[in-house]
Amino acid sequence: MNLVVDVGNTRIKLGVFDRNGLVEDQISHRENFLESIKTVFNSHPKIKRALVASVGGEVKNEIQVLSLFCKVHVLDAQTKLPFKNSYASPQSLGVDRIALAAGAYCSYRGKNVLVIDAGTCITYDMVNDYGEYLGGAISPGLGLRYKAMHEHTASLPLLEPQNELIDFIGNTTENCMHSGVLNGVLQEVDGVINQYNARFKDLTVILTGGDSHFFAKRLKNIIFANSKFLLEGLNHLLEYNKQ
Secondary structure, three states: EEEEEEEOEEEEEEEEHOOOEEEEEEEEEHHHHHHHHHHHHHHHHOEEEEEEOOOOOOOOOHHHHHOOOOOOOOEEOOOOOOOEEOOOHHHHEEEEEHHHHHHHHHOOOOOOOOEEEEEOOEEEEEEOOEEEEEEEEEEEEEHHHHHHHHHOOOOOOOOOOOOOOOOOOOHHHHHHHHHHHHHHHHHHHHHHHHHHHHOOOEEEEEEEEOOOOHOOOOOOOOOOEEEOOOHHHHHHHHHHHOO
């Protein structure tokens, strides 16, 4: 069995896999990591290997904890990849995007796949039908857009993303901000998908990330929502590097 660990700035996502099947997943805060790991290994003592991927900075403590229980791999720019990486600056490619590309390649081999991860930032990552990672795009996520308007203006309030869309013509300052963020980001994502559809034949679009629930039923394009796609990609990389 495998354990994959996705380390963010404040939270850690854990996924237990039996080969390619997700058995359990949970979220831990960094200060509670040891307790969470003990619980996981008590429930799944057959875990032999773990893969750690971090976009949240130093993971020395987490690696030390995991090393008490199993063999640990750390995802970085030197990790062997099952796909061809054509990114011009591979050293700067985020490990989360590497994992998403691995998920696209391994789960949809031989197809053109665009992965959209709607989180703190919205990332777009493209793997073509030749198994080549091409790159993509990065733009601010929902929360960042609200935060930027508040912090870089004198009088706009700090609003929280809301789940319901409003009319695109706002009639209050708050409604105008919601319209600009929510309606604007939907137009952006649909527009980006249209660009990729125009270039890549029979494109498969995967939507994942913390804000994917907002986009899933509102995009005009056909997408496949999978909130566990990054964990699955990490597991594919761990399986590949066992060899």
